[in-house]
Amino acid sequence: MLYGICNLSIVPLRLEASDTSEMVSQLLFGEHFEVLEQHAKWSRIKLQYDNYEGYIDNKQFVEISEDMFLKLSNEHKTLSGEILDFFSDSKNNLTTIPIGCHLPFYNKEHFVIGSHSYSYDGITYSGKLSKEEIINKAFLFLNTPYLWGGRTPFGIDCSGFTQMVYKLCGYHLQRDAKDQATQGEVLSFIEESEPGDLAFFDNDEGIITHVGIIMKDYYIIHAHGKVRIDLLDHSGIYNLDTKKHTHKLRVIKKII
Template sequence: MKNISLIISVLIILSNIIFSQVNPNMEKAKTIIRETKEKFAPDKRVAVFNIEAEQPANKIIIKGETNLPEAKEYLIRTLDGEAIKFEDKIQLLPAKELGDKIYGVINLSVSNIRTNPDHPAELSTQSLLGTPIKVLKEGQWGFYLVQTPDGYISWLDDDGFQLMNEEEWNEWKSSEKIIYLNEFGWAYEKAELNSQHISDLVAGNLLKLISEEKEFYQVEFPDKRIAFVHKNESQKFSQWYQSLNPDGEKILQTAYRFMGVPYLWGGTSSKGMDCSGFTKTVYFLNGIILPRDASQQVHTGELIDTKNGWENLQAGDLLFFGTKANGEKKERITHVAIYIGDGDFIHAAGRVRINSFNKSKSYYSEYRENAFIRAKRILSSVGKNGIEKILDNSFYKYD
């Protein structure tokens, strides 16, 4: 009995010695993982880096998933450089289980993209019919983790898009398309306005062009449904895109079209918009892609001097609101609007509406004036400073 007790004591001592040797490496591994995440994936809205270290039976295992191959390579190289022995169980996305179906195209007029793979989950953002997306993995309840052209990553159910392989995806992108330009409308079963509806449509929807029939375009949806769209409400995408020459006045003309549209958290269409969904949609209809959220849009464009008020602002500039940095408290951008002129701005707040910094106006907003932080000019930054034209974006671009 004494021998057994002695053996157990020796094993405990040896275990503690081994643990004391491994544990410092465990803490070092956690630090390296954290630093790698800060370097490559500081914004979880546009990158997946869910990686952790664990130590079962005194063995370090690095596990999790990321869609950033360069981040994984850097992490492993850094761990090796520190002579940390570990087992690599990191999965690169897209997940292998998807096979070659790692692309897709939005198949509804407006698809709802959520923070979690469940229909009651919070609406994260929306994406419009015809938008190319990338698929990262399959979740529960028919949801897929997807990435939209603005980089946003969240969950979309399989009714909202058509799953594709690379060949199908490139064929969709390279095909001739129409863009729907009315705020609301319909795709019809026949080239007749009184025929059966195939789908509703909203401004910015893209459909493959099949042919022309009198006053209608015959079009194809990503899932191969055939329909007809009236020419008065749409235009060939190539003609529309080539005709674009956005300036402040055109930005405002587009913005005014959405006056009164209700506020919808996560909304990016004429059915309902949040503040950054409004600015994003307005600029998209002028051929320009903005990041999704106000706190992302603020990092793009050209900074405008507003120390003396609104005298340097121009129509179409973006105005950003929130709380300023104070001591250890970081700046927080929570709202965005489009500048009109004379202190006026248009934004989605309850509904798309106009308010003003100008105290002489009946629609002056003291709340917004106090919350104003800075302004950015987008139109002077197309092709730089985080601002892209639609066909310069890698999701829309094709060879």
């Protein structure tokens, strides 16, 4: 089995082995994975963080040993905490990174990938934060434009948004809304929910296609056109701009 790690800021994960194929997700710097298939230009991979699969360009990652993969999987993770920042290598070359990147084996403003050492002196997050912090971290993404497959403050989809907010707070969510809906405890009524709980919404076929984070006073923050705040009622999401319901409520889950 081959293993790899993302050594660039943001890398597309594609449905098929082509630059023109749909982007299903993104890898952020420091995320590691198994290589399921390797071809001349593309590799099909499975991310260690959420088991998500897709194709990545071979020029956009570096191979690591199985031993390094296991150490990365078991380490106490430290994440970059600035909306946009940079780190430097031993030659003072700079690389920009968005919030939520892994900083492998971070210690005293330094981290390492293989034999290479890097410096990062920005804000970091590590360990589990209180449930109250979920809304604070969600606000960091407010007005981020919607991007199918996106996971950064420069473009994000609904489940990428919830996954990244929870990740910054030290909690694990799956990548897609339908999979996130299998996690946690079902709540019977909106009135039972707390800020930080998740609301899921389905389409006419009953498939869960949308997710948002519940706030106090029956508001919800979610990615729809952009990361925005709307009202949540027993029918679903009521868009404060269009004065119409946009999503049909399916279930509310308490993850924490």
